[in-house]
Amino acid sequence: MRGKLVAGNWKSNGDLAANGRLLGQVRAGSVALKGIEAAVCVPYPYLAQAQQGLAGSSVAWGGQDVSQFGAGAYTGAVTAAMLADFGCKYAIVGHSERRSIFGDTDAMVAQKFEAARQAGLRPIFCVGESLQERESGVTEQVVGRQLDAVLAVSGVAAFSLAVIAYEPVWAIGTGKTASPAQAQAVHAFIRGRIATGDKAVAEGVRILYGGSVKAANAKELFAQADIDGGLIGGASLVADEFLAICRSAV
Numbered sequence: 001m002r003g004k005l006v007a008g009n010w011k012s013n014g015d016l017a018a019n020g021r022l023l024g025q026v027r028a029g030s031v032a033l034k035g036i037e038a039a040v041c042v043p044y045p046y047l048a049q050a051q052q053g054l055a056g057s058s059v060a061w062g063g064q065d066v067s068q069f070g071a072g073a074y075t076g077a078v079t080a081a082m083l084a085d086f087g088c089k090y091a092i093v094g095h096s097e098r099r100s101i102f103g104d105t106d107a108m109v110a111q112k113f114e115a116a117r118q119a120g121l122r123p124i125f126c127v128g129e130s131l132q133e134r135e136s137g138v139t140e141q142v143v144g145r146q147l148d149a150v151l152a153v154s155g156v157a158a159f160s161l162a163v164i165a166y167e168p169v170w171a172i173g174t175g176k177t178a179s180p181a182q183a184q185a186v187h188a189f190i191r192g193r194i195a196t197g198d199k200a201v202a203e204g205v206r207i208l209y210g211g212s213v214k215a216a217n218a219k220e221l222f223a224q225a226d227i228d229g230g231l232i233g234g235a236s237l238v239a240d241e242f243l244a245i246c247r248s249a250v
Contacts, residue, residue, distance in 0.1 A: 004036040004222065004249035005163060005206050005229040007124060008236025009064060009092060012043060019046050023053035025239030029246075030059045036229070036249045039090055040236065041124070044078050047086040055087070062090030062121070065098055068111035080119030091116040092231075094126040094146065096169045106149035113150050117158055124163045124208070124231065125150060127190070131170035139168075140189050147193050156197030164190055164207045165231040171211030173233060180220050180227075183209045187226035215244035222249045 014022075019042070030038055039060040042050045050061040067077035083091055093116060094109035104112075109125070116123040127146040129139045143166070150158075166186050168178050178186075187207045195202035209221055210231035221227055229249050235241045 002204060002206055002228050005208060006036060006038050006232060006242075006246045006249050007062070007090065007163075007165075007208065007229070008038075008040040008232045008242055009095070009210075010040065010042050010236060011064065011097075011233060013237055014043060014046055016046075016049065019049055020053065022237065022239055023050060026059060026242060027054060027057045029239060029243040030057055033058065033243075033246050034250065036246060038246050041090060041092050047083070047088065051087045060089040062088045062092065062124070064092050064095070066091040066093060066112050066116050066121070068108055068115050070115070080115045080121055083116075083121060084119045089122055090124050090163070091121045092124045092126065092165075096126065096128055096167060096172060100169070106146055109146070110149045110153040113158070113162070114154050117154060117162065122161055122163060124165050126165045126167050126210070126231070128167040128169050128172075128211075134168065134170060139186060143186060143190060144193055147190065151197065156194060156201055159194055159205045160201050162205065164205060165210050166190060166207060167210035167231060173212070175212055177212045177217055177221075178209070180224050183221060184224035184226055187224065191226050213245060215241055215248065218245045218248035 041062045041064045054061055063083045066080050093112040098104040113123045127143045129142040133142050171177050190207055191202050206228040208229045208231045209227050213230045213232050214235050
């Protein structure tokens with residue numbers, strides 16, 4: 001049976017002092033979390049701090065992106081092996097901000113997914129449509145294309161040790177949230193797409209929802225049949241809010 005996962009994406013936020021307080025509060029609050037997994041994906045410079053602050057706790061940590069390349073002459077790139085060296089369990093790949101701001105293509109995301117997997121990390125693979133695509137009725141075509149790019153490189157079996165995050169671009173950081181029914185429909189589509197390759201993998205893969213998730217709406221979202229937790233942005237920077245969202249997944 002699929003377990004719930006709530007992963008925080010700190011994005012480009014934090015400093016040593018604020019991170020120390022946040023990690024300490026999340027660690028302390030995680031003691032009461034039963035039956036779910038929690039994780040935080042922090043900026044690269046703070047991986048050592050996350051490792052130190054969360055080691056021995058039930059909370060995992062990871063990176064917010066990863067290079068598609070291995071070691072070599074790739075100035076500024078952070079390899080999957082480097083993330084693994086800091087004890088990371090997860091690496092986000094394909095976040096819409098990476099796609100829209102930094103130019104990550106479907107092909108690049110697929111390479112990053114595979115690089116993370118080869119290093120023993122669990123990719124958190126993000127898919128989602130823009131508002132224009134949603135209003136044009138092509139959500140499934142967009143999400144299907146993004147999924148197919150990874151399937152073509154890594155194969156369906158790779159999703160047995162990966163996580164998918166559906167994040168409608170129009171709901172990220174906007175205060176807008178897909179209704180539980182809207183989110184569930186896309187999650188069901190994603191699971192069905194994976195099932196065309198392997199039904200057992202599809203049944204086991206965790207599919208998270210992300211997009212202005214808050215404690216106030218988390219429980220209803222997480223109650224949907226194919227929503228297995230959340231990828232949390234701004235709310236993951238407030239320990240009480242993040243922990244409340246985690247409790248909503250129980």
